[in-house]
Amino acid sequence: LDGDLRCDVVVVGGGFTGLSAAVHLARAGSNVVLVEAHRFGDGASGRNGGQLGTGQRAWAEELEAEYGFSRAKALFDLAEEAKAHLLEFAAVNKIEIDYMPGQMSVAHKQRYVDDYKAHAEIMANRFGYPHFSFMDAKETAERLGSARYFGGTRDTGTGHIHPLKLVIGTAKVAAQAGAQLFEQTPATAITSVGGKVRVTTPKGTISAGKCLIGVNAHGGTLEPISAAHIMPIGSFIGATVPLADSSVLPGGEAVDDSRFVVRYFRKSTDGRLLFGGREIYAVSDPKDIHVHIRRQIAELYPDLRDVEITHG
Ligand SMILES: Cc1cc2nc3c(=O)[nH]c(=O)nc-3n(C[C@H](O)[C@H](O)[C@H](O)COP(=O)(O)OP(=O)(O)OC[C@H]3O[C@@H](n4cnc5c(N)ncnc54)[C@H](O)[C@@H]3O)c2cc1C
Numbered sequence: 001l002d003g004d005l006r007c008d009v010v011v012v013g014g015g016f017t018g019l020s021a022a023v024h025l026a027r028a029g030s031n032v033v034l035v036e037a038h039r040f041g042d043g044a045s046g047r048n049g050g051q052l053g054t055g056q057r058a059w060a061e062e063l064e065a066e067y068g069f070s071r072a073k074a075l076f077d078l079a080e081e082a083k084a085h086l087l088e089f090a091a092v093n094k095i096e097i098d099y100m101p102g103q104m105s106v107a108h109k110q111r112y113v114d115d116y117k118a119h120a121e122i123m124a125n126r127f128g129y130p131h132f133s134f135m136d137a138k139e140t141a142e143r144l145g146s147a148r149y150f151g152g153t154r155d156t157g158t159g160h161i162h163p164l165k166l167v168i169g170t171a172k173v174a175a176q177a178g179a180q181l182f183e184q185t186p187a188t189a190i191t192s193v194g195g196k197v198r199v200t201t202p203k204g205t206i207s208a209g210k211c212l213i214g215v216n217a218h219g220g221t222l223e224p225i226s227a228a229h230i231m232p233i234g235s236f237i238g239a240t241v242p243l244a245d246s247s248v249l250p251g252g253e254a255v256d257d258s259r260f261v262v263r264y265f266r267k268s269t270d271g272r273l274l275f276g277g278r279e280i281y282a283v284s285d286p287k288d289i290h291v292h293i294r295r296q297i298a299e300l301y302p303d304l305r306d307v308e309i310t311h312g
Pocket residue numbers: 012013014015016017018035036037038039040041042043044045046047048049050051052053185186187188214215216217218219222234235236237276
């Protein structure tokens with residue numbers, strides 16, 4: 001952005017949140033300007049696990065214990081709507097997102113196996129979701145190509161996607177809808193001036209009626225009130241070379257496990273193993289991601305202990 005603009009809504013951040021908001025606002029008739037500090041998808045949206053999870057982060061029965069059935073069911077239904085919306089949005093707008101069906105959640109300790117079994121039954125009988133099936137240790141080993149886990153569930157009602165393709169496709173749709181999009185344009189200040197919001201960038205300003213801040217945990221002190229409530233947690237993914245070994249995830253499902261620092265992995269359409277794990281509680285980019293990821297891969301797949309990690 002080079003100069004001063006006026007609009008109805010200025011959006012700060014070009015990930016799923018900002019770009020999706022830009023599409024829907026522009027289609028509803030608002031004049032929208034979006035600024036992204038780096039490239040679209042540079043934050044979590046362009047390089048996440050790609051797993052289209054069913055339900056919320058906490059299991060529906062845990063939410064029911066805390067909030068009662070009707071709220072737990074409403075939260076579950078909301079997540080189902082989000083899944084359906086994402087797939088429909090991609091289909092209607094002809095965004096190729098490399099959707100691959102199937103998601104498995106697996107127990108890294110024997111004592112969690114009964115919980116997974118009960119979860120599949122509760123989802124079918126209480127929450128009306130028939131797509132979970134329980135897997136014993138043998139089936140889990142066959143479907144993962146690894147005997148490291150003790151059991152789990154398989155969900156045929158969801159799958160995984162190429163997240164950066166969704167980001168880029170959404171940016172194109174936003175531009176077609178009339179939003180003005182600017183990459184490499186960090187917002188350096190957000191101020192209120194005479195009932196308007198002003199966003200300042202290195203070479204310009206945007207004056208708007210409203211501002212949507214979609215910077216996730218990358219905003220620093222841009223908006224101090226929210227910043228005080230945000231703690232960045234980093235998680236890391238490595239991608240291997242395309243694998244010759246077809247025994248790894250032969251059904252093509254995505255996986256997450258029961259660890260507190262969750263491990264999550266899947267194969268891409270070109271046969272790479274994308275493996276995520278490890279957490280840090282700070283904003284930094286460690287240089288040794290491939291070392292940690294390869295070690296975690298080798299725990300599951302010993303034959304891949306020397307596999308080349310091409311991206312991390
Ligand atoms: C490693 C990892 C794996 C994940 N796996 C999954 C998964 O499998 N399934 C799932 O559903 N979710 C997953 N998530 C979560 C999901 O990716 C995020 O919830 C989602 O991408 C957040 O989107 P967002 O647009 O809010 O934020 P982001 O995508 O982080 O976008 C924020 C944007 O704001 C920009 N920005 C920051 N400051 C400024 C500024 N001052 N001016 C302008 N722009 C600025 C950043 O550059 C960035 O592009 C994962 C997250 C991570 C980190």
